[in-house]
Amino acid sequence: MSTLVFLEHHGHELLKGSLGVLSKAAAFADADVAGVVIGSKVRALADQAGKFGAPKLYVADDARLEAPLPQPRVDVLAQLVRDKGIDTVLFGNSVLAADVAAGLAARLDAGLNWDLADLVQQDGKLVGKRPALQDSVYVDVGWKSEPRIALFRSGSFDPVAAGGSAQVEDVAVALEDFSTSARMVDQAHEESEGPSIEDAPVIVAGGRGLGGPENFTLVEELAKALGGAVGATRAVVDAGWYPYSTQVGQTGKTVSPKLYIACGISGAIQHKVGMQSSGVIVAINKDTNAPIFEFSDLGVVGDVHEVVPRLTELVRARKAS
Ligand SMILES: Cc1cc2nc3c(=O)[nH]c(=O)nc-3n(C[C@H](O)[C@H](O)[C@H](O)COP(=O)(O)OP(=O)(O)OC[C@H]3O[C@@H](n4cnc5c(N)ncnc54)[C@H](O)[C@@H]3O)c2cc1C
Incomplete structure (x- = not known):
């Protein structure tokens, strides 16, 4: 061969x-x-x-x-x-x-x-x-x-x-x-901070449970504190809350970071196939019966608006000490 x-x-x-x-x-x-x-x-x-x-x-x-x-x-x-x-x-x-x-x-x-x-x-x-x-x-x-x-x-x-x-x-x-015959007219690079979603050791992903595009700052802050990248579900990408380049799943990217934190994500099969090989999966969801808990290593039942900012604070405090 x-x-x-x-x-x-x-x-x-x-x-x-x-x-x-x-x-x-x-x-x-x-x-x-x-x-x-x-x-x-x-x-x-x-x-x-x-x-x-x-x-x-x-x-x-x-x-x-x-x-x-x-x-x-x-x-x-x-x-x-x-x-x-x-x-x-x-x-x-x-x-x-x-x-x-x-x-x-x-x-x-x-x-x-x-x-x-x-x-x-x-x-x-x-x-x-x-x-x-x-x-x-x-x-x-x-x-x-x-x-x-x-x-x-x-x-x-x-x-x-x-x-x-x-x-x-x-x-x-x-x-x-x-x-x-073809000529490259221009190349533009997306302006972004931090590691790309493909290479990041940590991904903090947001879903419809965030409630609106403005609440993506919650996952951005946590990702920043952890030195990670932000991911998203198709539901929020389709709704125009976050760019397609961050979509994880069957019709998005397949990722395998060391740590994947899913915030307000139900865990549909099409999302699961894009992140299931992550090292440790943490899910934050207010519904005890959300499918994501079936394949998470750690589950937090709670409201993302309360749990995520608290987690970010704790990570920052730990890093500062
Ligand atoms: C052919 C095909 C391809 C697809 N490809 C993809 C893909 O690549 N990637 C992808 O992600 N999806 C994909 N989908 C869509 C997929 O089926 C789901 O619809 C999508 O993943 C759901 O996104 P979500 O979890 O953000 O939203 P939802 O399913 O609406 O889940 C929202 C979750 O947030 C929780 N929640 C609500 N409020 C709060 C709160 N305040 N605090 C905490 N939790 C809360 C809810 O309990 C719920 O579990 C595809 C579908 C099809 C048919």
Whole structure:
């Protein structure tokens, strides 16, 4: 099995999702794994790639690859797959990765399994695990031909820093005319404080039980005191109380912080699937029968408007002492 992992980067960092997929691929017993970084001035990322399990790293470094556009990346990957005889290409999900994976599948006439939560070897074959029926079951999915392409749901795998180093091989960049037609006009970064929801060790999430958008300051204050990020349910995102980028769940993000504090959240299955792998789950809800208590490690039956500010005060006091 010859596996290539697409290593996406922003700034001078490889994304956690890509590194998780790399660590997963490197853990297969008979793994022949390589990473690939595509961009401009990206050679310095080799250290990170090696540390997280890539014995080999292909580097496509070219000024024309600076903008994160999909088609030039498809050109590089398609060439690599053909030249090196790669049979499996893995991606961690993102807007860019989804575009590149789909473009590569079309270019190579290859099968793409998307939204996978795991990958296993069964009887010498690779089998993808894909959540279905509102994430209540996993279905096994496979590929009829090579190369196999897979796109993993974000948060599926934790990056494991094994501490190796990658042997770097530069790849020649040849772009198709049609791939250079699109131009990046602008890139804007969302202004936010504190860690992102994907990387935060602590998430304080708010639901409809907060009563209104103005009460999100309660969860923001607690998140700030704990050095964490704010999450939200779809109900409040749909109501326009909080941005979509913070939505946790089936149609939002999958997160696995060390601590997840759910404030005024009922615990619907679609929310649960996005946060159930958190280390410790604490729920604050005024309804003793709220489903969230069934999968919480610690439950507080009470009004969020009383419990959350008190908790924030206690955390601040503990930190100050
Ligand atoms: C296809 C599909 C995809 C979906 N995807 C997602 C998804 O990605 N993420 C997601 O979150 N949902 C998703 N949903 C919606 C999901 O089914 C629920 O409707 C949603 O999660 C409920 O959000 P909530 O817990 O904020 O609101 P509610 O279900 O209304 O729960 C509010 C909770 O707050 C409690 N409460 C009320 N007042 C207080 C108070 N003062 N103090 C303490 N507790 C209080 C109540 O007891 C209740 O338990 C999806 C649904 C579908 C059909």
